[in-house]
Amino acid sequence: MNTALGIDLGTSELKLALVDETGALVASAGSPLTVSRPHPHWAEQDPHDWWDALVLAARELRERHADAWARVQAIGLSGQMHGAVLVDEERRVLRPAILWNDTRSSAQCDELMRRLPSLPQIAGNLAMPGFTAPKLLWVAEHEPELFRRIGQVLLPKDWLRWRLTATAVSDMSDAAGTLWLDVGRRAWSPQLLQASGMTLAQMPAVIEGSAVSGTLQRDAALALGLPEGLPVAGGGGDNAASAVGIGAVQPGEGFLSLGTSGVLFVVTDRYRPNPDSAVHAFCHALPGRWHQMSVMLSAANGLQWVTRLTGFSSEAALLERVEALSDAERDRAPLFLPYLSGERTPHNDPHATGVFFGMDNETDAARLGHAVIEGVGFGLADGLQALRDAGTEVHRLTLVGGGARSAHWAQLLANTLGIELQTVAGAEAGGAMGAARLAWLALGRDERDVCRAPTPRALFQPRADRHAALRPRLEGFRALYRATRELAPRA
Structure with a gap:
C-alpha cells in the first residue's frame, strides 16, 4: 500500500511517520535534538542540526521499512511553533534559532502592546515572549547589524521546507503563532508587521495545511532516498497537526496533551479570541476552521520534577505509591501550584512560581x-474554564502525551474536569501522524477517509462523587495563587 511521510520537528526530537492511504500509522522513527541555553531565559537551536536529524531518522526508517519507504507519495510537515529562523537574502542562516520556550523578550512584549493596543484582537493572542514577533524586536534592539541583514523570517518546520523544496512557505496554523497573522482573515496583517518593524516581503507565503507548498528538490531527494518531485503539503503547527492525527477536525473535537507542557485544544468553526484570559486563538491546519488552546507551561514536567525531588527511580514508581493512597489521604494532601516555569492560561504570569501549601508531619x-x-x-x-468563557463547549477529549500512559492520572483528570477522556491507538506519533495525513489531503484524498479518529483504547468517565469532593480543593488552589502571586520574585 502507498504511504505518505510525516515530518514532525519537535524541540527534543525530530519524528517521522509513514501513514497509509487509510490514515493509519505504518511505521515511525526519531532522532534526538538538544537545546542550547547560553544565557538565563534563552533557548536556541542550530537549524542545521534539524536537517542532520532528518537525514538520520530517514535513513533509519528507510532501512527498517524499505518497501513502505519506496511507496512514499507525498510529504507533510509539522513542528514546534513560534521559533524565529533568521535568514539573509540568499537564505543563509544568520544566527541560532530562538525557540518557543525562550523568554528573553518580555520587555519587548510590553513595547508591542504600547505600539499597537489592538494587537490581541487582530492576532487572537496576547503578546508573550514565546511568540515570534517580540523575538524580532529583541534582535532589533540587541543585534541591530544582524537585524538589518534579515531577508526573511521562517518558522522552524518552514526552514526544513526550504531545504526540501526551495520555497518559502508557511501554513495558517503555524503562522497564527507569530503575532503577525490576522487570524480571523487568515492573512498577514500590515499593522502587526509594522508594529514589530517587519515587512510583508520578509514573510513566507501562507497556504492551508492541506495544500501543496512545493515539490522535493534533487539534492534533498538524494539525501533522503526519495524520488525528486514529490509534493510537500503545507502541514501544520505541532498542536494543529496532532489534532489532525487523532481525527480532531470538526468543531467541538479536541485533545488534552500531557507533555512537558499541558494543552487543551478544541476545534472551532470560527475565530473566537479570548486574549484577556491568555487563551490562544489560532487557525486550524484545515480550511475554514480555527481552534482555541489553553496552555500551562508545566504538566508532565512537574511529575518529573517531584520524582527527582523525592528520590524515586522513575515517575512510574512514584505513581505506584500515589495510587495506593485512599481518597481520604488524597484529600489531606498539600495543595500545589504547578507554576515551575511561570504560567500562560489563564494568568499570563511569567513570574508565577511553584508552591506547596498545607504540609504536616504526615506529608510523605x-x-x-x-x-x-x-x-x-x-x-x-x-484553562477549560477560560475556553468556556470564550464560548467553547466540550464534553470529551482525547488524552495524548507522555502523561497519558497513567490510567490513574487520566481518571483524576476526568474527575477534576468533569468531562470524559479517552486514549487512542497511534496517538504517540503525534504531529508526524497529522503531517502525513495532511500530505494525503494535498494529493486530493477525502478528509472523511483520511482523518478518521483512531481506535479508542480506554474511556475515563468522571465520577460525580470525586468531582464534588475536588471542588473545595480547586477553590483553595485558586485562592492560593491569588494570595501568593505578589510574593513571587520579579528578577
Whole structure:
C-alpha cells in the first residue's frame, strides 16, 4: 500500500511517520535534538542540526521499512511553533534559532502592546515572549547589524521546507503563532508587521495545511532516498497537526496533551479570541476552521520534577505509591501550584512560581506526588474554564502525551474536569501522524477517509462523587495563587 511521510520537528526530537492511504500509522522513527541555553531565559537551536536529524531518522526508517519507504507519495510537515529562523537574502542562516520556550523578550512584549493596543484582537493572542514577533524586536534592539541583514523570517518546520523544496512557505496554523497573522482573515496583517518593524516581503507565503507548498528538490531527494518531485503539503503547527492525527477536525473535537507542557485544544468553526484570559486563538491546519488552546507551561514536567525531588527511580514508581493512597489521604494532601516555569492560561504570569501549601508531619512522597498531579489537573481546569468563557463547549477529549500512559492520572483528570477522556491507538506519533495525513489531503484524498479518529483504547468517565469532593480543593488552589502571586520574585 502507498504511504505518505510525516515530518514532525519537535524541540527534543525530530519524528517521522509513514501513514497509509487509510490514515493509519505504518511505521515511525526519531532522532534526538538538544537545546542550547547560553544565557538565563534563552533557548536556541542550530537549524542545521534539524536537517542532520532528518537525514538520520530517514535513513533509519528507510532501512527498517524499505518497501513502505519506496511507496512514499507525498510529504507533510509539522513542528514546534513560534521559533524565529533568521535568514539573509540568499537564505543563509544568520544566527541560532530562538525557540518557543525562550523568554528573553518580555520587555519587548510590553513595547508591542504600547505600539499597537489592538494587537490581541487582530492576532487572537496576547503578546508573550514565546511568540515570534517580540523575538524580532529583541534582535532589533540587541543585534541591530544582524537585524538589518534579515531577508526573511521562517518558522522552524518552514526552514526544513526550504531545504526540501526551495520555497518559502508557511501554513495558517503555524503562522497564527507569530503575532503577525490576522487570524480571523487568515492573512498577514500590515499593522502587526509594522508594529514589530517587519515587512510583508520578509514573510513566507501562507497556504492551508492541506495544500501543496512545493515539490522535493534533487539534492534533498538524494539525501533522503526519495524520488525528486514529490509534493510537500503545507502541514501544520505541532498542536494543529496532532489534532489532525487523532481525527480532531470538526468543531467541538479536541485533545488534552500531557507533555512537558499541558494543552487543551478544541476545534472551532470560527475565530473566537479570548486574549484577556491568555487563551490562544489560532487557525486550524484545515480550511475554514480555527481552534482555541489553553496552555500551562508545566504538566508532565512537574511529575518529573517531584520524582527527582523525592528520590524515586522513575515517575512510574512514584505513581505506584500515589495510587495506593485512599481518597481520604488524597484529600489531606498539600495543595500545589504547578507554576515551575511561570504560567500562560489563564494568568499570563511569567513570574508565577511553584508552591506547596498545607504540609504536616504526615506529608510523605506519595502525598507530594499526588499534590503535583492534582495541581496540574487544577491548572487544566482553569484553562477549560477560560475556553468556556470564550464560548467553547466540550464534553470529551482525547488524552495524548507522555502523561497519558497513567490510567490513574487520566481518571483524576476526568474527575477534576468533569468531562470524559479517552486514549487512542497511534496517538504517540503525534504531529508526524497529522503531517502525513495532511500530505494525503494535498494529493486530493477525502478528509472523511483520511482523518478518521483512531481506535479508542480506554474511556475515563468522571465520577460525580470525586468531582464534588475536588471542588473545595480547586477553590483553595485558586485562592492560593491569588494570595501568593505578589510574593513571587520579579528578577
